[in-house]
Amino acid sequence: MSKQYDLLVVGGGPGGYVAAIRAAQLGFSVACCESNAYADPKGEPRLGGTCLNVGCIPSKALLHTSHLFEEAEHGFAEQGIAVGTPVIEVGKMLARKNAIVKQLTSGIKGLFKKNKVALLNGHGSFVGRKQADGGDVWQMQVGDDLVEAKQVIVATGSKARHLPGVLVDNEIVCDNVGALDIAAVPKRLAVIGAGVIGLEMGSVWRRLGAEVTILEALPEFLALADVDVAKEAAKVFAKQGLRIILGIEIGDVKVSQKGVSIDYTDKEGGEHRLDADRLIVSIGRIPNTDGLAAEQVGLQLNERGQVEVDAHCRTNLPGVWAVGDVVAGPMLAHKAMEEGVMVAELMAGQAGHCNFDTIPWVIYTSPEIAWVGKTEQQLKAAGIAYKAGKIPFAANGRALGMGDPTGFVKILACAASDRILGVHVIGANASELISEGVVAMEFGAASEDLARICHAHPTLSEVVHEAALACDKRPLHF
Ligand code: FAD
Ligand code: NAI
Numbered sequence: 001m002s003k004q005y006d007l008l009v010v011g012g013g014p015g016g017y018v019a020a021i022r023a024a025q026l027g028f029s030v031a032c033c034e035s036n037a038y039a040d041p042k043g044e045p046r047l048g049g050t051c052l053n054v055g056c057i058p059s060k061a062l063l064h065t066s067h068l069f070e071e072a073e074h075g076f077a078e079q080g081i082a083v084g085t086p087v088i089e090v091g092k093m094l095a096r097k098n099a100i101v102k103q104l105t106s107g108i109k110g111l112f113k114k115n116k117v118a119l120l121n122g123h124g125s126f127v128g129r130k131q132a133d134g135g136d137v138w139q140m141q142v143g144d145d146l147v148e149a150k151q152v153i154v155a156t157g158s159k160a161r162h163l164p165g166v167l168v169d170n171e172i173v174c175d176n177v178g179a180l181d182i183a184a185v186p187k188r189l190a191v192i193g194a195g196v197i198g199l200e201m202g203s204v205w206r207r208l209g210a211e212v213t214i215l216e217a218l219p220e221f222l223a224l225a226d227v228d229v230a231k232e233a234a235k236v237f238a239k240q241g242l243r244i245i246l247g248i249e250i251g252d253v254k255v256s257q258k259g260v261s262i263d264y265t266d267k268e269g270g271e272h273r274l275d276a277d278r279l280i281v282s283i284g285r286i287p288n289t290d291g292l293a294a295e296q297v298g299l300q301l302n303e304r305g306q307v308e309v310d311a312h313c314r315t316n317l318p319g320v321w322a323v324g325d326v327v328a329g330p331m332l333a334h335k336a337m338e339e340g341v342m343v344a345e346l347m348a349g350q351a352g353h354c355n356f357d358t359i360p361w362v363i364y365t366s367p368e369i370a371w372v373g374k375t376e377q378q379l380k381a382a383g384i385a386y387k388a389g390k391i392p393f394a395a396n397g398r399a400l401g402m403g404d405p406t407g408f409v410k411i412l413a414c415a416a417s418d419r420i421l422g423v424h425v426i427g428a429n430a431s432e433l434i435s436e437g438v439v440a441m442e443f444g445a446a447s448e449d450l451a452r453i454c455h456a457h458p459t460l461s462e463v464v465h466e467a468a469l470a471c472d473k474r475p476l477h478f
Helices: 014-025 049-054 056-075 090-115 196-207 227-240 333-347 376-382 397-401 430-442 447-452 461-471
Strands: 003-010 030-034 117-121 124-130 137-142 145-154 158-160 188-192 211-215 243-245 249-255 260-265 271-276 278-281 285-287 320-322 361-363 368-373 386-392 408-414 420-427
Touching: 003 014, 003 117, 003 137, 014 030, 014 049, 014 090, 014 117, 014 145, 014 333, 030 145, 049 056, 049 090, 056 090, 056 196, 090 117, 124 145, 145 333, 188 196, 188 260, 188 271, 196 211, 196 227, 196 278, 196 361, 211 271, 227 243, 227 368, 227 376, 227 408, 227 420, 260 278, 361 430, 368 430, 376 386, 376 408, 376 420, 386 461, 408 447, 408 461, 420 430, 420 461, 430 447, 430 461, 447 461
Parallel strands: 003 030, 003 145, 030 117, 145 320, 188 211, 188 278, 211 243
Antiparallel strands: 124 137, 137 145, 158 285, 249 260, 260 271, 361 368, 368 420, 386 408, 408 420
16 A cells, blocks of 8 residues: 655755645645665664755864864964863764754754654655546655655755765765764865865864865866955965865876875876875765656756756656756755745745845855855856945954954945845855845845945944945945
C-alpha cells in the first residue's frame, strides 16, 4: 500500500524544508524525504541540507570563533586589554560548532511536527505517473516505500565539485565537509579556488595560525563583486597575510599521508610547486540529481546538469517543481528558501513571487562583503547612465569606536530616475547593513528616499545614509 500526499518534497535542505512548511501552512498534506547524507549517529534523517550541516551555519560558527581569536591576539591590545597569548582549542571550537548544527537540525524536525509535515527517511526517486480518482499522481520510491503525490518539489541541492583525479578523503584533501572539521590547525594550508568558500575557510584557518595560499584560475579577483569592492578586499586580505595567486593553472597534484604537493603554472607560464599539509578544494558546486531517476519520467535537465525550470520554478513535467541549488541561479540558502515559498504559494493558487534582482550576496570574511543589485562594471557594460555615492567607514564614529574603520558603502543609482540599482558594502556588519539596500530596492526606492530616512546615531548604518546623500553630492560628514 503506497503512502499518499498532496505534495512530496525531495530533499530537506533550506529549499525543501521551507517549501514543505509553507505548503503545510497552506493546507496541503505534505511529506519531505531526506536521504540523510549527513550521518546522524542514530541513523535518523538530518534536516537542513548543506546549509545547516556542512555549509552556512557551521562555517559561520568557525568564522566567529576564529574572529574572536584574532581579536584577542591582535585587536585587544590597542584597546588596552592585555590577555597574554591566546590559545585555540580546536576540539572545543569544533564541538561548539557541532552543537549548534545539532540544535538547528533537530529544530527543523520540531518545525515539521508543529506544521504536520511527515518526514520520510530515504532517498527519493521517480518511478512514474499514474491516473488516480482525484487526478494524476506522481509515484516515487522513497527507501523501501512507494509514495504517491499530486505534486513533487525537487530540492536535492548540490555537492562540491572535485578536481579530476584528486581524491577527496576529507583528511588531507578536503571539500567543504572536511574543511569544517580539520582537527588541528595545519601549518601550511593550500586552497584551490578563491571563491566564497576559499575566502571564508581560508580566513578561518589563517586567523588560527595557518599559512594559507589560495590558487585561483581566473586572472581577476572576486569577479562577481563590484570592482571597487574586489580591489579593496584584495588589498585588505593581502595585508592580513592571506596569499592569493590569480590566473594559475593546476597541474599535477600529489597526495601523501604527509600532505600535498601541487604543481601549477602562473599567468606568464612559469612553473611552480606548492607544498602544504592540507588542501581545501573549493572550485564550485554541482547540482545533485544522483539517483533521482529523472530520465525515468523525462524530467528535463540542462547542459549544466541542473533541473530546467521557468521563472516560477516549474519543470517540464506537470505538477513537478524544482528549487534551490539544483536549479540555475545563485547557490544561496535564502534564494532556495524564497523559491520554496514561491512554489508552495503558487501551488495554492496564490501570487507566489521571488525577485531575483534583489537577492543579496554576503561573504563573511573580515571585513564582510555584501551586495545587492548591479555592480558598476555591469552598469557600464549595459550602457546604463548612473551616479555613485561612496563613503568610507573611516568617516563614521561608530566604526572608529568599534576599532573597525576598514571599507566603504557604495550606492549606484540611475542617473535619470535616481532609482537605486546597486548597493555594495565592504566593512563591519556588511551582512546586516545590506538589508537596508534590499528593502530599498525591493520597494523601488530612489537614493533620495534613503537620504531622507532618519538613521540612528551613532551607527554603521549612517554610512549607508551618507552614501545615499553622496549620490546627490551632498554628504554631511565626508
Ligand atoms: P541542500 O542544502 O544541498 O539540501 C538538499 C538536501 O537534499 C540534502 O540534505 C540532501 O541530502 C538531500 N537529497 C539529495 N538528493 C536526494 C534524494 N534523491 N532524496 C532525498 N533527499 C535528497 N548560502 C548562504 O546563503 N549563506 C551562507 O553563508 C552560505 N554558506 C555556505 C558555506 C558552505 C561551506 C557551503 C558549502 C555552502 C554555503 N551556502 C551558503 C550555500 C547553501 O548552503 C546552499 O545554497 C543551500 O544549502 C541550498 O539549499 P538546497 O535546499 O537547495 O540544497
Ligand atoms: P565559487 O563559485 O564561489 O568559487 C569557486 C572559485 O574557484 C572561482 O573563483 C573559480 O574561478 C575557481 N576555480 C574553478 N576551477 C578552478 C581550478 N581548476 N583551479 C583554480 N581555481 C578554480 O565556489 P565555492 O567557493 O566552491 O562555493 C560554492 C558556492 O557555495 C558559492 O558559489 C556560493 O553560492 C555558496 N556559498 C555561499 C556562501 C555565502 O553565501 N557566504 C559561503 C560559501 C559558499
